[in-house]
Structures are given as C-alpha cells and as structure tokens.
Amino acid sequence: MNAVKLEIDVIRPATPSVADQQRRKLLYFFAANVISVVVGGGIFWLFMVLPEGTGFDHGMSTLWRFLRRHETVAVLAASLPFFASLLVGQFEMRKARARRARTESAEKRVRLEQERITQEAERRLRISGSLT
Numbered sequence: 001m002n003a004v005k006l007e008i009d010v011i012r013p014a015t016p017s018v019a020d021q022q023r024r025k026l027l028y029f030f031a032a033n034v035i036s037v038v039v040g041g042g043i044f045w046l047f048m049v050l051p052e053g054t055g056f057d058h059g060m061s062t063l064w065r066f067l068r069r070h071e072t073v074a075v076l077a078a079s080l081p082f083f084a085s086l087l088v089g090q091f092e093m094r095k096a097r098a099r100r101a102r103t104e105s106a107e108k109r110v111r112l113e114q115e116r117i118t119q120e121a122e123r124r125l126r127i128s129g130s131l132t
Contacts, residue, residue: 016024050056067074 046056047060067077
C-alpha cells in the first residue's frame with residue numbers, strides 16, 4: 001500500500017514593516033489635518049455666507065455666552081490639545097525608554113555570554129595545564 005504525503009502551506013498575514021507603519025501614521029496625520037481644516041473652513045464659510053440673525057448665528061452666540069460665563073470650561077477647551085500632545089509625548093517617551101532597555105539587556109546578555117565562554121576557556125586551560 002502506497003502512502004500519499006500531503007503538504008499544506010499555511011498562509012499567514014504579512015507583518016507590516018516599519019516603513020509601512022510610518023506611512024500609515026503619516027496618512028492618519030494628514031487625514032486628521034485635512035478633516036480639521038475642512039471643519040474650520042466650513043465654520044468660517046458659514047460665518048461669511050449666512051446672514052446675521054440666523055439660527056447658526058444664535059447658536060454660536062449662545063456658545064460664546066456660555067464660554068464667557070464659564071471661564072474654566074473655556075480654558076480647558078483651549079488647553080486640551082496641549083495636554084493631548086503632552087500625553088502623546090509621554091507615551092512616545094515610555095516607548096523609547098522600553099526600546100532602549102530592551103537593547104541594553106540584549107547587549108548585556110551578549111556580553112555576559114562572551115564572558116562566560118572566556119571564563120570556561122580559561123578554566124579548561126587551567127585544568128589541562130594542571131593535568132600535564
């Protein structure tokens with residue numbers, strides 16, 4: 001009886017490279033900026049096009065009065081992008097520290113392994129020298 005050997009290739013999804021990750025980050029950055037410019041431009045355009053006294057104008061003046069009365073909310077709204085950038089910076093700093101710790105531990109591991117090999121070689125030389 002002849003046995004048939006069957007090999008199946010497993011297709012795994014490709015792991016994105018560093019360049020792909022950076023390209024994706026840049027794409028998201030530009031997309032977020034385009035969206036913010038469109039929203040800001042849209043609000044500016046609405047201020048220019050809509051006549052004074054419309055519902056949009058009343059809504060914006062209501063928002064302005066609220067922010068004028070609640071200065072704490074206005075300060076928080078103005079400072080949130082700054083705090084968000086600080087949080088992102090802190091995250092990137094932690095990531096860089098972890099990467100540095102990993103590389104230092106890998107270098108230390110290699111150095112200790114080389115020292116161990118050197119010590120074993122010296123020990124063998126001493127043992128072989130004492131035997132003769």
